Amino acid sequence: VQLVQSVAELRNPGASVKVSCKASGYTFINYYIDWVRQAPGQGLEWMGRIEPEYGGTKYAQKFQGRVTFTADTSTSTAYVELSSLRSEDTAGYYCATGSRWGQRTQVAVSS
Numbered sequence: 001v002q003l004v005q006s007v008a009e010l011r012n013p014g015a016s017v018k019v020s021c022k023a024s025g026y027t028f029i030n031y032y033i034d035w036v037r038q039a040p041g042q043g044l045e046w047m048g049r050i051e052p053e054y055g056g057t058k059y060a061q062k063f064q065g066r067v068t069f070t071a072d073t074s075t076s077t078a079y080v081e082l083s084s085l086r087s088e089d090t091a092g093y094y095c096a097t098g099s100r101w102g103q104r105t106q107v108a109v110s111s
Contacts (some may be wrong), residue, residue, distance in 0.1 A: 001025040003095050003102035010108045011085050018081040019105045021095030028076035029053035031097045035069065035080045039091040050078060085109045 006020040021033060035047040048059040052071035059067060068081045078095055090109045095102040 001097070003022045003097065003100055005093075005095060005102040005105045007085045008106040008108070010110065012111055013086055013109055015085050015109075016081060016083040017085060017107055018079055019093050019095075021078045021080075021102050021106070023076045023078070023097065026097075028071075029073055033069075033071065033078040034096045035078075035093040036066075036096060038094070039088070042091075045091075047080065052078060082107075 004022045004024070009017050009019070011017050015069045023033070026076070029052050031050045032051055034049045037045050037047055039045070046060055047063050047067060048057060048069060050057045050069035050071050052073055055071060057069045066083055069078065071078045082092065083091060087109050090107065091103040092106050094104050
C-alpha cells in the first residue's frame with residue numbers, strides 16, 4: 001500500500017490550493033481516505049474523509065464550506081482543495097487510509 005502526495009505549495013492569502021494523493025497497492029474504492037493536517041508546533045488535526053467509490057464525504061465542522069474532497073477512481077487519486085487560504089492554513093497535509101499515510105504535502109500561505 002502506498003500513498004504518494006503532491007509536492008509542496010506556496011500560496012498567497014485568499015488563494016486556493018489542491019493537494020493530491022495517489023494510491024496504489026490496494027483497491028482504491030474499498031477504503032476511506034482521511035485528510036489530516038499539522039500546523040507548526042501543533043498536533044494532528046483531522047479534516048475529514050472521502051469514500052472514493054461514490055464520493056461520499058464527511059467534513060470536520062471547522063472546515064465545512066472551505067474544504068472539498070474529491071476522488072478520481074480512474075487514477076486512484078484523492079484530492080483536497082482548500083479555498084480562501086489564510087496564514088493559519090500553513091501546515092503539513094496528509095492523506096491516510098487505515099494505518100498507511102502519505103508522505104505529507106507542505107502548504108505555506110504567505111504574502
